[in-house]
Amino acid sequence: MTGPVNRRLLLRRRPEGRVTLDDFTFARETIPQPNDGEAVVRVLFLSIDPTNRIWMTDVDQYMPPVAIGDVMRGAAIGIVTDSRSVRYPAGAYVSGLLGWQDYALVSDSGPSSPNVLPATLPVPLSAMLGVCGLTGVTAYFGLLDIGKPKSGDTVVISAAAGAVGSIVGQIALLHGCRTVGIAGGPEKCAWLRELGFHAAIDYKAHGWRDALAEATPNGIDVYFENVGGEIMDAAFERLALRARVVLCGFIANYNSGTRADGNFTPLLMKRARAEGFIISDYRGRWLEAVAALAGWVAAGKIRYRETIVDGLERSVDALNMLFDGTNLGKVVVRVAEPDASAP
Numbered sequence: 001m002t003g004p005v006n007r008r009l010l011l012r013r014r015p016e017g018r019v020t021l022d023d024f025t026f027a028r029e030t031i032p033q034p035n036d037g038e039a040v041v042r043v044l045f046l047s048i049d050p051t052n053r054i055w056m057t058d059v060d061q062y063m064p065p066v067a068i069g070d071v072m073r074g075a076a077i078g079i080v081t082d083s084r085s086v087r088y089p090a091g092a093y094v095s096g097l098l099g100w101q102d103y104a105l106v107s108d109s110g111p112s113s114p115n116v117l118p119a120t121l122p123v124p125l126s127a128m129l130g131v132c133g134l135t136g137v138t139a140y141f142g143l144l145d146i147g148k149p150k151s152g153d154t155v156v157i158s159a160a161a162g163a164v165g166s167i168v169g170q171i172a173l174l175h176g177c178r179t180v181g182i183a184g185g186p187e188k189c190a191w192l193r194e195l196g197f198h199a200a201i202d203y204k205a206h207g208w209r210d211a212l213a214e215a216t217p218n219g220i221d222v223y224f225e226n227v228g229g230e231i232m233d234a235a236f237e238r239l240a241l242r243a244r245v246v247l248c249g250f251i252a253n254y255n256s257g258t259r260a261d262g263n264f265t266p267l268l269m270k271r272a273r274a275e276g277f278i279i280s281d282y283r284g285r286w287l288e289a290v291a292a293l294a295g296w297v298a299a300g301k302i303r304y305r306e307t308i309v310d311g312l313e314r315s316v317d318a319l320n321m322l323f324d325g326t327n328l329g330k331v332v333v334r335v336a337e338p339d340a341s342a343p
């Protein structure tokens with residue numbers, strides 16, 4: 001094929017364990033042409049999320065898994081390059097499920113039509129997927145709506161140096177909470193302390209359970225769960241009376257596809273409440289969270305990190321960073337340079 005092509009990562013088979021590039025076909029197709037009511041979007045930044053791994057697995061979940069042969073589902077930001085649509089004019093930036101590909105065809109009336117971003121953004125484009133996008137909004141509603149922290153509460157967060165966790169912790173600090181993060185390695189823990197966390201527990205270090213107990217002398221009032229497994233069990237053992245457990249994710253289980261088993265006895269003994277949530281349920285309140293997050297970022301009250309990986313072909317590597325813990329903050333793949341893509 002000569003001239004520009006649309007490179008697409010098509011799911012070839014269901015990965016077992018860690019995802020490899022062999023689980024995909026790297027197709028090269030012609031760039032789609034829009035019909036009336038459609039537009040073509042050049043993908044610029046892909047949001048790399050633990051849920052990408054869930055979508056590859058044929059298990060009961062909140063959306064159907066990606067079908068074999070389909071383009072990998074993924075949230076992304078892109079720019080409209082060719083339009084026969086009123087809703088998506090050429091040059092507009094859009095955010096939605098554009099997929100792991102160079103170009104997406106979007107339509108005015110599709111069930112998962114992307115949103116048009118405002119002309120003026122509160123943060124750089126890539127951060128509209130992170131602190132002012134999916135992960136920031138998840139942190140905001142997960143903590144405030146489900147966790148309902150009160151000033152003076154002890155809030156503990158797992159995967160605390162990640163995209164969601166680092167924002168949860170800073171929102172907890174803004175609400176006057178004693179804030180404790182659990183993360184893997186001294187570098188991540190040092191960053192959490194720099195952000196103002198009262199304590200940072202390195203779960204890869206010897207004696208981390210004792211360190212967690214020391215950091216939570218009055219128990220845990222709000223536990224924000226991103227991981228599952230032994231970290232969840234250790235946190236459950238520290239729950240305070242009438243604690244709230246926010247079930248955001250169980251990343252320790254996604255590669256194996258196993259159930260997130262846990263010891264639920266402390267929830268009974270401490271009359272605790274555990275509640276799961278899926279952030280897409282908050283679609284109607286999205287802008288409320290973005291406004292608050294943007295305000296905190298502008299005021300220097302929330303800081304964020306990004307791990308930017310260049311090249312669509314490195315999407316699988318980028319996804320595996322989440323499971324190896326080699327990311328700091330939000331992982332995005334830069335598929336194309338924003339400025340070079342304007343129509």
Ligand SMILES: NC(=O)c1ccc[n+]([C@@H]2O[C@H](COP(=O)([O-])OP(=O)(O)OC[C@H]3O[C@@H](n4cnc5c(N)ncnc54)[C@H](OP(=O)(O)O)[C@@H]3O)[C@@H](O)[C@H]2O)c1
Nearest residue numbers: 050159162163164183184226248249250251252278279325
């Ligand atoms: N409910 C929702 O709607 C929703 C929306 C977005 C995200 N989530 C969930 O939120 C969680 C965090 O997502 P994110 O995008 O912010 O990712 P992230 O925290 O930026 O990255 C994942 C982190 O998880 C940790 N991790 C991975 N495997 C682990 C294991 N086996 N044991 C302990 N820690 C492990 C690693 O940190 P360490 O180096 O510290 O181990 C890694 O950096 C995920 O569970 C995700 O599914 C839920």
